[in-house]
Amino acid sequence: MPGILLIGLWVVLAFILSVIPSTDNHWRRAYVLMAIGVPVLIWVTWQNGVMMGLLGLLVGGLVLRWPVYFLWRWLQERLKGG
Numbered sequence: 001m002p003g004i005l006l007i008g009l010w011v012v013l014a015f016i017l018s019v020i021p022s023t024d025n026h027w028r029r030a031y032v033l034m035a036i037g038v039p040v041l042i043w044v045t046w047q048n049g050v051m052m053g054l055l056g057l058l059v060g061g062l063v064l065r066w067p068v069y070f071l072w073r074w075l076q077e078r079l080k081g082g
Contacts, residue, residue, distance in 0.1 A: 003040065003044035003047045003048060003052075004044060004048065004052065004056075006040045006043070006044070007041075007044060007059060010033070010036060010037055010040055010060075011059060011063055013033070013036075014064070015063075017029045017032075017033070030064055030066070030067050033063075033064060034064065037060050037064075040056070041053060041056045041057060044056045
């Protein structure tokens with residue numbers, strides 16, 4: 001259960017960081033959140049199983065929607081060959 005609590009705290013941290021003004025459209029904070037979130041996600045998956053890991057991944061994707069959107073666009077460009 002502590003892993004799920006850490007995901008909740010990660011979400012709270014993400015929302016706190018999002019309300020603080022930023023000069024780079026919050027990209028540095030997104031990188032920090034990704035660096036913190038990946039080990040937490042691995043731990044939750046290892047501790048609670050794949051379904052909870054996928055749920056954590058979904059939560060992270062919803063919180064970090066713009067990096068996910070740009071990753072999706074980048075992958076589409078690479079797969080199309082353009």
